[in-house]
Amino acid sequence: MSPDMAPDKLGQVILSVRTDQFAASLQDWLDAVCVFDNIGIIAFFQDRPPRVLYTHARTSRVFDRIDSQYVGGAYLLDPFFGLHQSQAAVGLYRLSDVAPDQFQRNEYFKSYYRNTTLTDELAFFCSPAPGVSITTCIGRDETTGSRFSAKDREIAKRIAPVVNALVRQNWGDLRSDENTAPQDVAGDLRQRLAQNTGIELSRRQSEVALLVLKGHSSISIGLTLGISPQTVKVIRKQLYKRCQISSQGELYYLIAPYLSG
Known part of the structure; x- marks a missing residue:
């Protein structure tokens, strides 16, 4: 998609805030400014398992087991869930920068992550309410088999404040029980x-x-x-x-x- 269309696409995202079209409009705008193969938006909570808000991929394998295996417990080993646990600052994060030093050698990677065919991920991370975090992840997978370049990451970093502000506006009503202690x-x-x-x-x-x-x-x-x-x-x-x-x-x-x- 031509970058010249990005302002119009962004306008559509703004108009779609708090509607059923928001996630798809957000993807449409991101597609005009970034190059990625898939997108997944997930909300993490203090008092319950995560909620999958939106997914889209060119290959079904990426999100094939997200509702069963990932939400069922594998999320607890996800480095991006670690951002939620540590109450990380709002911003953009690359999986390889926040993952443990032997992430690609562990069984979570071998039995779950590798099967998604993901080769790289960037996460726009924000916290719209106490005890709630949302990651808007754009990824590369077997569709292209590539990783994000330095230029790709720089573009994503520049738009991160806008992405996170829009996400906070759209899902600002999500709540976690503030009286519940963080997951032990x-x-x-x-x-x-x-x-x-x-x-x-x-x-x-x-x-x-x-x-x-x-x-x-x-x-x-x-x-x-x-x-x-x-x-x-x-x-x-x-x-x-x-x-x-x-x-x-x-x-x-x-x-x-x-x-x-």
Whole structure:
């Protein structure tokens, strides 16, 4: 689409705020200024699983399992969900910049993310209300098999304030229970494992297990938890022994069913 049409497309987005046409109009405008293969808009909450607001892709594989596997619990391992958990600043984020150091080696990547065929993602990130975050993700996938160039990222960065302002205006009525504490993912996982499998993990073991599944190395886990990499290795060894497993893959398939209630 010609960039000359972008102002008209932006005008249509503004006129469609708070209507059923907003997401499609937003995609239409973004298509006039950015080059991408797919778009997904997801709302994260403090007190419940995420809500998929809009998706569109040229290949069905990108969002094929988003309602079942992703919303069902895999989102807890998504680096973009990490932005919500950390209450990140409004802006534009690239997946490879916020993902853990061993993200492409973890089982979430191998069993879920790789099957989406995504090769790169940029997320416009904003928080329209307390306890609510929205990511508007544009991606590259098997359709082109390419990644975003420095020029692509610069264009997205320039329009990010406008995208996020529009998203906040359109979905400003989304609410999360402000009286509900932020999700204690490690604590909830520990409780579900004990109830369903009889495996009793310590608090620290459950924290390390979750970080391993997200794709953190021992060094990264140590920095996150404020402990030494050697201590992480000891805890990880204890964790594997407690679970009677010997690999990260086994850990994933043991724990994944209990990530979300």
